[in-house]
Amino acid sequence: MRGHNKRGQTTLDFAFGMxxxxxVVVFIFLFVPGILEPFTAGAxxxxxxxxxxADELTHGLLGSARTPGVLNRTCTVGFFxxxxxxxxxxxxxxxxxxxVGIGSNQNVNVTIYGNLSASGDGRDVLCxxxxxxxxxxxxDSGCVVGPTSQDVRLQDGRSxxxxxxxxxxxxxxxxxxxxxxxxxxxxx
Amino acid sequence: xxxxxxxxxxxxVVAGLLLLSSIIxxxxxxxxxxxxxxxSSQHIENQQQSVARGVLAAAAEQESxxxxxxxxxxxxxxxxxxxxxxxxxxxxxxxxxxxxLERSFDQRGISYNVYLSFETPAGEQKRKRMIYRGxxxxxxxxxxxxxxxxxxxxxxxxxxxxxxxxxxxNSSSFYMGDTGGAVYNVVRVEVVTWRI
Numbered sequence: 001m002r003g004h005n006k007r008g009q010t011t012l013d014f015a016f017g018m019x020x021x022x023x024v025v026v027f028i029f030l031f032v033p034g035i036l037e038p039f040t041a042g043a044x045x046x047x048x049x050x051x052x053x054a055d056e057l058t059h060g061l062l063g064s065a066r067t068p069g070v071l072n073r074t075c076t077v078g079f080f081x082x083x084x085x086x087x088x089x090x091x092x093x094x095x096x097x098x099x100v101g102i103g104s105n106q107n108v109n110v111t112i113y114g115n116l117s118a119s120g121d122g123r124d125v126l127c128x129x130x131x132x133x134x135x136x137x138x139x140d141s142g143c144v145v146g147p148t149s150q151d152v153r154l155q156d157g158r159s160x161x162x163x164x165x166x167x168x169x170x171x172x173x174x175x176x177x178x179x180x181x182x183x184x185x186x187x188x
Numbered sequence: 189x190x191x192x193x194x195x196x197x198x199x200x201v202v203a204g205l206l207l208l209s210s211i212i213x214x215x216x217x218x219x220x221x222x223x224x225x226x227x228s229s230q231h232i233e234n235q236q237q238s239v240a241r242g243v244l245a246a247a248a249e250q251e252s253x254x255x256x257x258x259x260x261x262x263x264x265x266x267x268x269x270x271x272x273x274x275x276x277x278x279x280x281x282x283x284x285x286x287x288x289l290e291r292s293f294d295q296r297g298i299s300y301n302v303y304l305s306f307e308t309p310a311g312e313q314k315r316k317r318m319i320y321r322g323x324x325x326x327x328x329x330x331x332x333x334x335x336x337x338x339x340x341x342x343x344x345x346x347x348x349x350x351x352x353x354x355x356x357x358n359s360s361s362f363y364m365g366d367t368g369g370a371v372y373n374v375v376r377v378e379v380v381t382w383r384i
Contacts, residue, residue, distance in 0.1 A: 024203075
């Protein structure tokens with residue numbers, strides 16, 4: 001007898017119930033990793049390398065290992081203009097990855113920021129003004145970077161990705177030409 | 189009606205509710221905030237510690253650490269510009285070191301305390317607050333540097349200039365005591381930083 005009142009479970013009920021269950025399971029599997037995402041490190045290798053490069057620059061390559069955190073003016077300007085200077089520890093005159101000793105397939109950007117104006121208008125990329133032997137901010141009229149000028153902008157390497165992708169920044173504070181400056185190393 | 193086994197697949201609905209409620213329960217139990225400890229916050233703590241160490245090194249190189257320790261108002265018996273509580277709460281002291289702290293931390297949303305740790309003539313360790321902005325969070329990091337003070341070091345004025353004729357030996361209200369010898373005392377400048 002297969003009368004209308006004597007059915008157990010129809011296929012339609014089963015399909016509805018299972019699809020609901022599967023939808024919940026899929027939702028949970030998509031949702032949980034999303035909550036934890038900000039707490040997992042994305043760029044593992046860059047996190048370690050960027051710290052090593054920043055420490056090397058401020059504790060030796062741009063100054064002396066005897067006085068960590070104190071940068072030598074000649075070495076720093078020489079580093080950013082890719083010129084070998086006697087007595088400075090960085091190697092060669094090649095690209096930035098070669099000078100800081102990392103693989104050439106890794107992207108790195110090294111910048112020295114500072115806030116030299118008394119008004120406290122925020123920090124800016126620094127520039128060495130050869131004509132007056134002084135550090136200026138890059139927007140200053142004394143900072144003329146070009147083939148006819150000896151001025152050096154204290155920034156080198158490719159520009160970090162602006163739109164997407166993981167990048168890791170290491171920040172150090174150091175003393176350069178009796179000013180406190182911020183050395184930032186960005187890798188991606 | 190009585191002959192039916194089951195009208196709908198209720199098990200699936202119940203199982204779905206069970207899964208969702210366990211997720212909600214887990215989320216309510218653990219407070220996952222941007223300040224929770226993780227690999228990425230460890231990286232940020234390392235940066236803060238390196239920055240604090242760099243600030244202390246830069247201040248020592250520019251000979252500003254000692255003037256900040258000696259930034260003392262002899263007549264009032266307190267740091268210059270401090271009233272009542274005995275330490276700075278909002279603005280750092282008006283010295284080169286104070287300016288460095290402001291540029292490196294205040295402008296980046298990082299809070300900090302500065303403590304001065306030294307030994308009293310009785311031989312006890314004492315920790316004095318110089319800049320205090322509350323109890324640090326669980327993720328705070330510390331960097332420190334030691335400064336030696338001599339018997340004939342002068343006190344510094346409110347504009348961070350040495351005051352001629354003053355020496356630590358002759359000061360009566362200075363917060364440290366003479367521990368004997370030509371060295372007046374040795375003070376450890378501790379910078380504790382944390383994210384806010």
